[in-house]
Amino acid sequence: MNLEEYLASPVCAKPEGPEDRIVMSSRVRLARNLRDHAFPTWAKQKGRIESLQLIRPAVESLPKLDSAFSAGMEELATVDKQILVERHLISREHAAKKAGSGVVFVEDESICVMINEEDHLRMQAILPGLQVQEAWKVVDELDTQLEEKLEFAATTELGYLTACPTNLGTAIRVSAMLHLPGLVLAEQINQIITSVQKLGLAVRGLYGEGTEALGNVFQVSNQRTLGESEAEITERLGKVLRQIIENEENARATLLEDKPHTVYNHIGRAYGILANAHIIASKETMNLLSLLRLGVDLGMFKGLDRGVIDELFLITQPAHLQKQHTDKLDAEERDVRRAEMLRTRLRKIERPRIPKNK
Amino acid sequence: MNLEEYLASPVCAKPEGPEDRIVMSSRVRLARNLRDHAFPTWAKQKGRIESLQLIRPAVESLPKLDSAFSAGMEELATVDKQILVERHLISREHAAKKAGSGVVFVEDESICVMINEEDHLRMQAILPGLQVQEAWKVVDELDTQLEEKLEFAATTELGYLTACPTNLGTAIRVSAMLHLPGLVLAEQINQIITSVQKLGLAVRGLYGEGTEALGNVFQVSNQRTLGESEAEITERLGKVLRQIIENEENARATLLEDKPHTVYNHIGRAYGILANAHIIASKETMNLLSLLRLGVDLGMFKGLDRGVIDELFLITQPAHLQKQHTDKLDAEERDVRRAEMLRTRLRKIERPRIPKNK
Numbered sequence: 001m002n003l004e005e006y007l008a009s010p011v012c013a014k015p016e017g018p019e020d021r022i023v024m025s026s027r028v029r030l031a032r033n034l035r036d037h038a039f040p041t042w043a044k045q046k047g048r049i050e051s052l053q054l055i056r057p058a059v060e061s062l063p064k065l066d067s068a069f070s071a072g073m074e075e076l077a078t079v080d081k082q083i084l085v086e087r088h089l090i091s092r093e094h095a096a097k098k099a100g101s102g103v104v105f106v107e108d109e110s111i112c113v114m115i116n117e118e119d120h121l122r123m124q125a126i127l128p129g130l131q132v133q134e135a136w137k138v139v140d141e142l143d144t145q146l147e148e149k150l151e152f153a154a155t156t157e158l159g160y161l162t163a164c165p166t167n168l169g170t171a172i173r174v175s176a177m178l179h180l181p182g183l184v185l186a187e188q189i190n191q192i193i194t195s196v197q198k199l200g201l202a203v204r205g206l207y208g209e210g211t212e213a214l215g216n217v218f219q220v221s222n223q224r225t226l227g228e229s230e231a232e233i234t235e236r237l238g239k240v241l242r243q244i245i246e247n248e249e250n251a252r253a254t255l256l257e258d259k260p261h262t263v264y265n266h267i268g269r270a271y272g273i274l275a276n277a278h279i280i281a282s283k284e285t286m287n288l289l290s291l292l293r294l295g296v297d298l299g300m301f302k303g304l305d306r307g308v309i310d311e312l313f314l315i316t317q318p319a320h321l322q323k324q325h326t327d328k329l330d331a332e333e334r335d336v337r338r339a340e341m342l343r344t345r346l347r348k349i350e351r352p353r354i355p356k357n358k
Numbered sequence: 359m360n361l362e363e364y365l366a367s368p369v370c371a372k373p374e375g376p377e378d379r380i381v382m383s384s385r386v387r388l389a390r391n392l393r394d395h396a397f398p399t400w401a402k403q404k405g406r407i408e409s410l411q412l413i414r415p416a417v418e419s420l421p422k423l424d425s426a427f428s429a430g431m432e433e434l435a436t437v438d439k440q441i442l443v444e445r446h447l448i449s450r451e452h453a454a455k456k457a458g459s460g461v462v463f464v465e466d467e468s469i470c471v472m473i474n475e476e477d478h479l480r481m482q483a484i485l486p487g488l489q490v491q492e493a494w495k496v497v498d499e500l501d502t503q504l505e506e507k508l509e510f511a512a513t514t515e516l517g518y519l520t521a522c523p524t525n526l527g528t529a530i531r532v533s534a535m536l537h538l539p540g541l542v543l544a545e546q547i548n549q550i551i552t553s554v555q556k557l558g559l560a561v562r563g564l565y566g567e568g569t570e571a572l573g574n575v576f577q578v579s580n581q582r583t584l585g586e587s588e589a590e591i592t593e594r595l596g597k598v599l600r601q602i603i604e605n606e607e608n609a610r611a612t613l614l615e616d617k618p619h620t621v622y623n624h625i626g627r628a629y630g631i632l633a634n635a636h637i638i639a640s641k642e643t644m645n646l647l648s649l650l651r652l653g654v655d656l657g658m659f660k661g662l663d664r665g666v667i668d669e670l671f672l673i674t675q676p677a678h679l680q681k682q683h684t685d686k687l688d689a690e691e692r693d694v695r696r697a698e699m700l701r702t703r704l705r706k707i708e709r710p711r712i713p714k715n716k
Contacts, residue, residue, distance in 0.1 A: 265637040268634035268635055269635050271630070272630025272631050273630050275630055275709070277626055278619045336619050351633070
């Protein structure tokens with residue numbers, strides 16, 4: 001599969017991971033910068049092109065990336081860059097970059113390296129379910145191998161130097177994408193967010209910093225990168241994540257015990273609208289798909305698995321929809337095509353039923 | 359069938375009538391009072407009981423009412439009186455009456471006489487579709503026959519005397535129940551209401567005076583009862599109704615031409631919610647059923663006819679729902695049972711499709 005085929009292909013269901021009822025994915029990213037090269041945002045385009053020419057072959061030569069897709073940002077169409085954003089491979093900021101920046105990633109999306117985003121290197125490992133330790137191991141190995149080829153900016157006192165001081169030191173960000181419809185329906189989510197923030201962790205929306213929590217999906221990550229080792233940061237976050245999973249499970253159990261009709265009502269209506277609307281916006285779609293995912297978890301949908309829902313989460317987004325059509329679609333047309341796709345997909349499955357053991 | 363069986367039985371689909379895509383029913387009612395008997399609201403209970411004892415046998419003896427149901431209001435349980443209100447046979451005011459008031463009506467609901475509501479007699483003929491002339495003939499015949507048995511209060515100058523001066527003279531009210539989702543969706547309904555009111559007619563909600571236009575159903579009726587003959591009033595209203603039918607047809611055609619996705623979207627979502635909700639209130643139900651009825655008119659539902667929708671309009675209402683259960687249901691429980699009934703009924707039918715000729 002080449003990059004164009006990858007971008008045009010409908011997304012395949014992701015492999016399963018531990019706790020993937022609630023944890024959609026785990027991610028660890030490291031920021032690194034070259035010694036004696038200006039940070040990308042300080043460098044002129046010439047400087048960025050030089051550093052890219054230095055970094056890109058080094059990254060491509062890593063054993064785990066030998067059959068990876070690799071592209072300069074100027075080679076990618078706007079819609080394709082947007083697809084990479086929607087697949088959570090690159091940031092919205094990186095999608096705006098042109099010559100002098102690049103991206104290297106593997107087809108199963110478990111490893112992605114952004115070159116000349118805010119830092120010279122942003123290496124990420126992304127695994128399904130709760131696998132923060134495993135993701136750390138993957139990215140740690142990449143970092144070790146790369147350090148043999150490139151000289152990174154670091155001091156013994158400050159650790160790795162980064163463009164933004166909030167990343168200084170380990171330059172690690174460990175995060176997980178959590179699906180928390182139970183805590184949202186039970187109106188406990190704000191309390192959980194406050195507690196998590198008090199522990200020095202950040203809670204963000206679906207597309208990271210400054211984005212909304214669409215579809216009841218929340219990203220939890222470490223804030224501090226200084227004064228703790230990578231292993232300590234990863235372990236501490238893992239513990240908090242396990243606590244949030246337990247809170248979500250409890251919220252679901254209590255809701256089903258106390259207000260089963262309310263839960264089934266939300267899920268039933270979500271299915272009814274998704275399977276029968278003729279115009280539907282992206283935000284509403286995500287919020288309703290979230291309820292369908294909860295319904296799958298509760299055993300309300302025969303023959304529908306989480307993978308299909310997670311795929312619909314992606315392919316109903318603007319760039320993915322646009323990619324399926326040759327004409328340029330405006331927002332109104334997208335809303336019609338999105339509804340068409342959802343009707344076609346969801347009418348194949350049986351309508352939701354209250355699970356037998358209830 | 360006795361009265362208890364009638365009240366407990368699920369409503370049968372009503373016979374079809376002309377223009378019943380838009381005109382749900384036509385009704386003519388006459389108010390009459392006995393000479394030398396105080397009006398019901400002025401009389402003491404003893405007086406009302408006396409007049410009821412005079413009127414009831416006379417009404418029951420009419421040829422068209424010889425196998426009618428007949429009951430004193432004190433004989434009916436609250437839920438049963440409420441059922442008669444929901445079936446548009448008696449007014450909410452009449453449902454509050456006890457000893458000294460009564461009701462006589464035929465099983466197919468085409469004739470209903472309220473005794474000692476506001477006036478001694480309120481005779482009504484109710485026919486499906488646009489049949490105001492036919493309804494007038496039915497009620498005129500009842501009135502003629504009754505006048506041979508009872509002496510009505512009237513003067514040559516004022517005509518028939520009534521409790522409320524707005525009914526004086528002919529004491530006739532001609533009305534039709536119109537389903538106008540096209541004019542509502544096209545946002546032309548207020549303009550139509552204003553025009554109709556300028557013609558001296560009244561536009562009201564689903565349950566008459568002072569009620570909301572639930573389910574896009576509007577009642578149009580004459581206001582004046584003095585200075586015109588019954589035939590003139592009926593003919594004039596008939597003409598206005600035909601004009602509104604044309605406006606509604608035009609609104610639907612224009613909507614389908616200009617915004618087909620919007621129309622299908624409203625109808626699809628309405629179906630999706632009705633067929634999948636687990637909690638649904640009466641008002642929301644009526645508003646969504648209205649869109650389903652429009653969908654039936656547009657040919658979007660295979661194997662579903664207007665009669666089924668019109669039956670659902672009725673049997674999802676509070677008293678009808680309560681009648682199907684022995685335990686007293688509170689509003690929350692009704693919302694759950696209503697949703698249950700709708701899911702069961704609507705899952706039998708095929709999901710809506712865009713009509714082939716579009």
